[in-house]
Amino acid sequence: MNFTVHYAPDNTLMIVQLALLEFERLFSTKLVDQPNQRQGSDTDVIMNPNGLITVIETPDSNNY
Numbered sequence: 548m549n550f551t552v553h554y555a556p557d558n559t560l561m562i563v564q565l566a567l568l569e570f571e572r573l574f575s576t577k578l579v580d581q582p583n584q585r586q587g588s589d590t591d592v593i594m595n596p597n598g599l600i601t602v603i604e605t606p607d608s609n610n611y
Contacts (some may be wrong), residue, residue, distance in 0.1 A: 551604040
């Protein structure tokens with residue numbers, strides 16, 4: 548199972564990475580463009596309606 552971690556600099560990326568590594572989960576990272584995140588592009592709002600970063604995208608499309 549592969550996860551995608553959407554992150555912004557100076558956010559909680561390291562904590563999330565450590566947790567995924569501890570549970571031996573495969574993951575990739577994707578930098579979030581924060582100015583666009585604040586404007587609320589359609590995909591950002593669907594994936595992350597609360598506007599919080601870090602978001603973990605799972606293979607079954609559940610986002611945390």
